[in-house]
Amino acid sequence: QQQVKQSPQSLIVQKGGISIINCAYENTAFDYFPWYQQFPGKGPALLIAIRPDVSEKKEGRFTISFNKSAKQFSLHIMDSQPGDSATYFCAASLTGSWGKLQFGAGTQVVVTP
């Protein structure tokens, strides 16, 4: 049973546009929701994370929106740049779960010049 469902599988956006990736989770006990960014030939790297006590978190051009009642969260990439082309993974975990993250299947983002 996949505990975190991610969509879309891929998306293409023009430079300067907004990329939006959505995730839904099953376990209401999850209390930590990170997003990881992975470039070809590299391992995933933490991009931004949110806890359910806030509805939005922004870091530069990256924003997480969190809807606890709907059990959904999303990543918005504003003013998308070609350097943002990568695969993005959402994840969820419980505090104290020793880094055992439940990952989504990933979204491949391509930003065209």
Added chain:
Amino acid sequence: ETGVTQTPRHLVMGMTNKKSLKCEQHLGHNAMYWYKQSAKKPLELMFVYNFKEQTENNSVPSRFSPECPNSSHLFLHLHTLQPEDSALYLCASSQTGSATNEKLFFGSGTQLSVL
């Protein structure tokens, strides 16, 4: 060298071979992990080691055998693998024990092909 280093980067092996993947972290972390990454599928947690002790085995077949001699090194010993085991194997580390959630630091992975 900094971060998490994995060797080899690529590995091709037959189903009867025995090989090992190596991971080394230079971050002073106390927990290390093996994850499996297959195309278009979520990353799958395989094993967790905390202070050299295995704390998680996520129902991984016995043809995968982990070893953690110290908090900086992690190995994954492979034997009699199947073609469906072909994937990117990622090692990660984190500093556990704090009240906040751990940030995972991943290596670049070993791309494994089983023929």
